[in-house]
Amino acid sequence: MTLDDRTTAHDTPTTRADGTNGSAGSPLAPYDSLLLVSFGGPEQPDDVVPFLENVTRGRGIPRERLVEVGQHYYLFGGRSPINDQCRELLAALRAELDGRGIDLPLHWGNRNWDPYLDAEVQAMGAAGHRRTLAVLTSAYPSYSSCRQYRENLYDAVQGTGVEVDKIRHYSDHPGFVTASVDATLAALDSLGEVADEARLVFVTHSIPTAMAQTSGPTPRSADGGYVDWHLAVAAAVTREVNTRRGVEHGHDLAFCSRSGPPSQPWAEPDVNDHLTALHEGGTKAVVVVPIGFISDHMEVIYDLDTEAEETAEGLGLPFARAATAGTHPAFVAGLVDLMLERAAAARGEEPARPVVDGGPVGWYDCQPDCCRNLRDPGRLALCQVGGPVPTPV
Ligand SMILES: CC1=C(CCC(=O)O)c2cc3nc(cc4[nH]c(cc5[nH]c(cc1n2)c(C)c5CCC(=O)O)c(CCC(=O)O)c4C)C(CCC(=O)O)=C3C
Ligand SMILES: [Fe+2]
Numbered sequence: 001m002t003l004d005d006r007t008t009a010h011d012t013p014t015t016r017a018d019g020t021n022g023s024a025g026s027p028l029a030p031y032d033s034l035l036l037v038s039f040g041g042p043e044q045p046d047d048v049v050p051f052l053e054n055v056t057r058g059r060g061i062p063r064e065r066l067v068e069v070g071q072h073y074y075l076f077g078g079r080s081p082i083n084d085q086c087r088e089l090l091a092a093l094r095a096e097l098d099g100r101g102i103d104l105p106l107h108w109g110n111r112n113w114d115p116y117l118d119a120e121v122q123a124m125g126a127a128g129h130r131r132t133l134a135v136l137t138s139a140y141p142s143y144s145s146c147r148q149y150r151e152n153l154y155d156a157v158q159g160t161g162v163e164v165d166k167i168r169h170y171s172d173h174p175g176f177v178t179a180s181v182d183a184t185l186a187a188l189d190s191l192g193e194v195a196d197e198a199r200l201v202f203v204t205h206s207i208p209t210a211m212a213q214t215s216g217p218t219p220r221s222a223d224g225g226y227v228d229w230h231l232a233v234a235a236a237v238t239r240e241v242n243t244r245r246g247v248e249h250g251h252d253l254a255f256c257s258r259s260g261p262p263s264q265p266w267a268e269p270d271v272n273d274h275l276t277a278l279h280e281g282g283t284k285a286v287v288v289v290p291i292g293f294i295s296d297h298m299e300v301i302y303d304l305d306t307e308a309e310e311t312a313e314g315l316g317l318p319f320a321r322a323a324t325a326g327t328h329p330a331f332v333a334g335l336v337d338l339m340l341e342r343a344a345a346a347r348g349e350e351p352a353r354p355v356v357d358g359g360p361v362g363w364y365d366c367q368p369d370c371c372r373n374l375r376d377p378g379r380l381a382l383c384q385v386g387g388p389v390p391t392p393v
Pocket of ligand 1: 039040041042052055056059061065066069080081082137138139142144145205206207208257258259260292293297298299
């Protein structure tokens, strides 16, 4: 699916003598197109069950959990906001690109729902695109948040002639952090009198402990890159918020949306348990900051705005939830900066790779042993050092 007619106009690319598209001279050369890659979500009640089947195929999620998650979607009319949020991000990216005089076509494909990634990449290939730059709507390393998308990209390009690079992991890029800082400040303001006493509870998607510990490239910490990256972002946001307010807010990292069988360990503490523990320890108010997500999709509007907020209400704990990055101008501009940086690197230049103080610097191509697929280690993935080779055992 393309965003507008202007995009379609580019579907007839100018072909150079060497057979590649006419992207030379563009600040995004060598890329001839851009591709937003997202998770996907149901758009009407009849979509919910097939969507959940797509997400969980072969993943051993208990049936009760699926029924429960289905209810979350039905509570919101069977429609996840995630696709509309992707449409808004595409429109914001288009405007930012236009403002910088960049007219590359911008495409969009999802892992689990229409518009599907496979169909989109097929269409891109048929339209003559040969080298696209992908932006994942997921900012951190881990199997679920990085390699799985890269596996989907590997599958999607087969037979299309399209090559894919991606921007680096961007959660500690100044654009994303600025958006989180602004949102945290606004949420604190909404708490009124108790704001100065509020603790910042940063939240991300829980993943199995085994997946967390094998996230990021080796050598890695015992917690793994997924947790380390979140801790770096939480510290950077807290530091800036505290400086701006002249107050020392304490902070923690908690997890939401645990799935999988109860016997399997997942990253903890769960946000609801954590709010309870904070309350028992005397915390007077909380701001929940969902740094693990880039838009207010179902994990945010159900797991945080519905469930965690209810937990806080039951405790009598003043609660505010900070917005996700969404289409914050600093975030959108930051994504375009990351595209320009990636293109410069692809041209053999050595662009600066800004991150917040103390943050890890993301990488363009993942090491073959990074975020390994523990279930199906033979699956191949794109955007990897040395090409799509199997993960070393
Ligand atoms: C790390 C991570 C992100 C963040 C990075 C990223 O954004 O990609 C993320 C995002 C999302 N997860 C989403 C939805 C779901 N995730 C599920 C299941 C799972 N997620 C996992 C991890 C993650 N998930 C894992 C390890 C599982 C277990 C099954 C498996 O190993 O794959 C299930 C199955 C039911 C359940 O068990 O909850 C659903 C419905 C939606 C769409 C929301 C909407 O519709 O608005 C989004 C953006
Ligand atoms: Fe998920």
